[in-house]
Amino acid sequence: MPFNPKKMLSTIGANVAEARRARGWSQQELADRSKVSVRMISLIESGENNVSLATLGNLAGALELTFTQLLEDARELPGPAAMLPRKGIRLWQGSRRGTKVRLLQSMACKRTMELWSWTIAPGDRYQGEADLPGFREVVYVIRGELTLEQEGANQVLRAGDSIAFPSDQAYAFTNTGDCSLIFTLNVVG
Numbered sequence: 289m290p291f292n293p294k295k296m297l298s299t300i301g302a303n304v305a306e307a308r309r310a311r312g313w314s315q316q317e318l319a320d321r322s323k324v325s326v327r328m329i330s331l332i333e334s335g336e337n338n339v340s341l342a343t344l345g346n347l348a349g350a351l352e353l354t355f356t357q358l359l360e361d362a363r364e365l366p367g368p369a370a371m372l373p374r375k376g377i378r379l380w381q382g383s384r385r386g387t388k389v390r391l392l393q394s395m396a397c398k399r400t401m402e403l404w405s406w407t408i409a410p411g412d413r414y415q416g417e418a419d420l421p422g423f424r425e426v427v428y429v430i431r432g433e434l435t436l437e438q439e440g441a442n443q444v445l446r447a448g449d450s451i452a453f454p455s456d457q458a459y460a461f462t463n464t465g466d467c468s469l470i471f472t473l474n475v476v477g
Contacts (some may be wrong), residue, residue, distance in 0.1 A: 296359065296379070298335035300344065303358050305333040307351045322350035323420060341380060341389070342417035342455075348400065349420055349477055355379075355391050355402055384409035386468055404473040408434075408463040419455040423477035426452045430472065433465030445471075 308318050308329075315333075319326045324346050331337030332347070348358050359377055380389040386409040391402065408414065419425075427434065428450040436443045436451065437460040444464065445451060453459070455475070463469040 293338070293381075294335075297332075297338065299360070300339065300358050301333045301335035303353075303360065304329070304347055304351070307353055307357075308333075311351070318347070318350060322346040324350075340417050342419055344379075345400075345402075345423070345475065345477070346420050349423075354400065359391070380414070382408060382412040382414065384412040387412040387414075387463075389414070392472075400475070400477045402475040404475070406461070406469070406471050406473055408432075408461060408469040410463050410466050410468070413460055413462040416455070416459045416461070418457050419475075419477060421456045423455045423475065424452055425455040426450065426474040426476070427461075428472045430470040432463060432467050432469030432471075434469050434471055435462040435464045436460075437462065 304318075308315070313321075315326050315329045318324070318329055322329075324343055328337065328339075328343065329347075332339050332343075344355065344358060347353075348355055356377075359379075377391045378388055379391055381387065386407060388407050390405045392405050406414075427436070427445065429445045429447050431447050434445045436445060436453070438453065439457060443451065
């Protein structure tokens with residue numbers, strides 16, 4: 289299925305608004321709980337704004353939803369979705385051909401856990417925003433060379449390397465190698 293950001297943003301907006309209303313929350317209450325501005329929430333709910341993965345994560349956490357629940361289009365699902373499409377759901381596309389981020393799985397538990405598959409083309413970069421306090425990310429590099437940038441410090445990871453780090457601060461993933469970078473990312477919050 290082709291990547292359709294406009295449809296995805298519309299679905300996310302409708303799901304955020306529905307979940308917020310189901311809880312009896314105003315946009316201000318959701319803003320306070322998620323640390324996302326009321327203006328951003330309004331733009332997201334209207335489907336008019338491209339939203340970062342960190343912002344989506346903050347909204348999902350505050351609403352006690354999984355990423356999957358934010359992305360589900362109830363009009364297209366025959367029942368509760370227990371399994372994502374085989375290759376996951378594409379949520380981000382970089383500026384260079386071949387860069388993409390797919391959500392592989394997401395589940396509700398005492399805390400949030402998500403499994404992502406990332407591919408970043410040579411020279412491309414993803415700038416991540418800070419997650420809510422207490423969130424951590426675990427990266428495992430399958431192929432290529434990943435430079436993890438955090439607070440001015442860079443760490444280079446190669447195939448077979450893994451790292452766990454608190455993601456409640458800004459960070460970036462850059463492909464500093466000469467081939468496609470492929471890695472998995474686990475988010476626990």
